[in-house]
Amino acid sequence: MKYFPISNQLFIKNRAKFTAAMKPKSLAVFNANDIYPIGADSTLPFEQNRDLFYLSGVDQEESILLLFPDSVDPKHKEVLFVRETNEHIAIWEGEKLTKEAATETSGVETVYWLTDFEKVFHELMCEAELVYFNTNEHYRQSVETETREDRFIQWCKKKYPAHPFAKSNQILQNARGVKEPEELALIKNACSITEKGFKRVLQFVKPGVMEYEIEAEYMHEFLRNRSRGFAYTPIVASGFNANVLHYIQNNQECKDGDMLLMDVGAEYANYASDMTRTIPVNGRFTDRQKEVYNAVLRVKDEATKMLVPGTMWAEYHVEVGKIMTSELLGLGLLDKADVQNEDPAWPAYKKYFMHGTSHHMGLDTHDYGALKTPMKANMVFTVEPGIYIPGENMGIRLEDDMVIQENGAPINLMENIPLTVEEIEEWMNK
Known part of the structure; x- marks a missing residue:
């Protein structure tokens, strides 16, 4: 990134504001944006989902944040998933977040590779009684493209049909409007x-x-x-x-x-x-x-x-x-x-x-x-x-x-x- 590092205290405060408004025994999920194709092997420059960035500071594709304040295991109250990096990726695409760097950026202590998501998510859904989905409800929005968030919501509803769901947007509208x-x-x-x-x-x-x-x-x-x-x-x-x-x-x-x-x-x-x-x-x-x-x-x-x-x-x-x-x-x-x-x-x-x-x-x-x-x-x-x-x-x-x-x-x-x-x-x- 071109910009100077941002203190993770901002994102810690932002998550605290969000979790304070969550219902008991609820789990919130936030997905990164897709990288959008143009044609052949060309893509648009990546821009992070603003809600995920607001809550984590993570500015990288294929990232997921889970917030579960009532988790039985304290280490799962906040969980961040990032794409696993290796030497090949570093050579071809540049440096990606390590687990340690993800924690330093976000203040989230528990970081897994993205390949562990379904396993950990299932464990937490067995405890959770409600799941918050992150939908775009801005009064000017006009979205025709299916997003990564959309695909996750469809997958989650199909895999966990007994769970009621709520929307994170109302909480975010109130939280993001007042700046730190x-x-x-x-x-x-x-x-x-x-x-x-x-x-x-x-x-x-x-x-x-x-x-x-x-x-x-x-x-x-x-x-x-x-x-x-x-x-x-x-x-x-x-x-x-x-x-x-x-x-x-x-x-x-x-x-x-x-x-x-x-x-x-x-x-x-x-x-x-x-x-x-x-x-x-x-x-x-x-x-x-x-x-x-x-x-x-x-x-x-x-x-x-x-x-x-x-x-x-x-x-x-x-x-x-x-x-x-x-x-x-x-x-x-x-x-x-x-x-x-x-x-x-x-x-x-x-x-x-x-x-x-x-x-x-x-x-x-x-x-x-x-x-x-x-x-x-x-x-x-x-x-x-x-x-x-x-x-x-x-x-x-x-x-x-x-x-x-x-x-x-x-x-x-x-x-x-x-x-x-x-x-x-x-x-x-x-």
Whole structure:
């Protein structure tokens, strides 16, 4: 891995939070992700199942974690299975975790080779009265591929039909939403890498450069700072392209007079950052561009103030919509009649700002976290309002990552990334 080792105390704490919420005499199972084939002997780069990583720190394929707090044998309260390594594997694929290294990484004392899984699992299932399965129930998920977890669930139900089962997702939604100090430090590091990439790009962008060249500048800076690369597929959208919310082609020329929207973020140690900035290709805002930009910035600033413990996510978005409506009236994009005659299910402001303002962020860019209960301290949310005006060949979005505090305003993990019109122009014209 490119990233520095993470203290296993983080994963010990995370497991303690999970097991504290488990039912008596229950067993929880977490599987690694598959390595996905492309064709012939080619595969996609491996990315670990985020729940398994959250609970163990193990960043290796074919790994399984069992949690059984009520095990009769104390050594089986936590059990980790990893793929057996040997000299041949080390030569062809590189070093894999030994049992000792797996313990050092995770803090799990009992480590077996994967070949022992069925035997040990059967022994524990004979004691367990319920088994937790790990399913993806994120509100944005759309999974069509059968996963390693899916295959395990099918196998387990067939082999142990008398066991009732429960879902681990509800526990993880609550646990993963509130970050530990070590997690906040990792996210902050990802944000700092993103900052370096953005400052590099500010002095690179000019009329005539291609969107993919800008993407390459980010990747260069991310990799040289121990990131694996982008936390999500980057959006580098100039001119009209910024009005396509998930524009990822990044293949057009950046032209003089256009604005350039960049939604990018570095990952670090599997943790994400999520930044959006919109800059003038030629280094100077026009009066209209500045007017719209500052309107978006005011919405962002006001929305940020509402990220405090006790705020309800759904109500928060309603309030942000009211602020955006006021700004759109000021810009002449809406008039009073538009607002008076709006459909409550799709308010007038949605014509120019059609997406949400905030989402949880952490191990996933759109991270797990409770959304129907009040916000809590140490949750990390994005704040990302935007105004999209196809008729003016312009879309502007601004986004930072915020940590909710027990008292006071949230902490901006991207506070050192240029944001104001003056800061952007100064950096671009150094």
